[in-house]
Amino acid sequence: MKMKALPSITSWVIAAAVWAATLLLLLAHQSQLQAEVRAVHAEGTELRRRLLLLERPDDAALEAGRRRQLLSTMAGADVLTHVSSDGSARLSISSDTGVDVESVQFSGATIGISADTDLLSLGSGTLTVNGDITATGSCCGSSSTAFTPRGFFVKKDGTTYITNGATNWQTVAGFTTTNLVGGWDSGNLVMNTGVFTAPVAGYYYVSVTQRVDQHDSSSGSYFRLIISINDSNDYNLGVGGHSINIGNGLSSNYETIQVTNIISLSASDTISFKFYASSDSTYNIYAESHYSVFLMPT
Numbered sequence: 001m002k003m004k005a006l007p008s009i010t011s012w013v014i015a016a017a018v019w020a021a022t023l024l025l026l027l028a029h030q031s032q033l034q035a036e037v038r039a040v041h042a043e044g045t046e047l048r049r050r051l052l053l054l055e056r057p058d059d060a061a062l063e064a065g066r067r068r069q070l071l072s073t074m075a076g077a078d079v080l081t082h083v084s085s086d087g088s089a090r091l092s093i094s095s096d097t098g099v100d101v102e103s104v105q106f107s108g109a110t111i112g113i114s115a116d117t118d119l120l121s122l123g124s125g126t127l128t129v130n131g132d133i134t135a136t137g138s139c140c141g142s143s144s145t146a147f148t149p150r151g152f153f154v155k156k157d158g159t160t161y162i163t164n165g166a167t168n169w170q171t172v173a174g175f176t177t178t179n180l181v182g183g184w185d186s187g188n189l190v191m192n193t194g195v196f197t198a199p200v201a202g203y204y205y206v207s208v209t210q211r212v213d214q215h216d217s218s219s220g221s222y223f224r225l226i227i228s229i230n231d232s233n234d235y236n237l238g239v240g241g242h243s244i245n246i247g248n249g250l251s252s253n254y255e256t257i258q259v260t261n262i263i264s265l266s267a268s269d270t271i272s273f274k275f276y277a278s279s280d281s282t283y284n285i286y287a288e289s290h291y292s293v294f295l296m297p298t
Contacts, residue, residue: 150295
């Protein structure tokens with residue numbers, strides 16, 4: 001019987017080399033595939049970081065094996081759109097150290113910049129500005145619009161001759177801005193009745209300088225001038241200011257009486273100026289008199 005010849009040592013070496021080369025190729029290919037997988041994963045992470053496509057699981061949808069797209073960008077436009085998961089949920093952005101939007105920084109209830117992080121502090125019904133306010137245009141109104149002056153500066157249009165004035169209140173009326181330097185009216189004063197209606201709630205500066213002629217004070221008669229609120233004659237409780245001249249020693253030709261105050265008014269409250277003589281029934285509310293109302297900025 002003839003014996004089969006065994007492979008030579010050279011054949012074994014060649015075979016081993018082939019197998020080793022094949023294994024190295026397989027390992028290299030596997031390493032390349034792993035690198036590509038890592039690159040794809042990194043690219044996907046970067047895309048999410050840049051908010052090209054951000055998804056969040058929706059609990060109900062997740063149970064059905066779906067995911068709901070909540071935040072995305074529109075093709076061809078730099079627009080970020082959020083769709084609420086339930087029609088009422090708001091988009092929340094938070095950080096344990098703060099959130100920067102370009103050069104503006106948000107941290108809790110404060111807003112600022114890197115050099116001054118708490119320029120604005122937000123509270124319930126309160127905004128605190130921790131710094132100076134600089135305006136290049138109109139500023140500081142009582143609403144969202146720029147401040148608009150409300151009020152008037154007028155004078156008496158002519159002398160009013162009182163013939164039945166004793167114990168009767170006289171509403172000073174008949175105003176004008178004609179031939180009055182600096183005179184103005186915002187449109188809330190009825191010139192012929194002398195009644196001003198507050199267009200908005202606020203603090204109003206009110207001033208009157210009234211000349212009275214031919215008042216007889218020799219018998220101790222006195223007269224009052226009041227800033228009447230809502231047509232009140234109550235000089236103790238219902239007025240925004242009161243002045244009284246009394247007794248002898250006053251000129252029978254003319255006197256001047258003044259009242260000035262800062263009054264808190266509600267919208268639609270009215271202001272008028274009223275005059276009263278205790279016993280003199282004939283006197284003149286003279287034309288050389290001036291009246292001012294001005295809504296103070298807040």
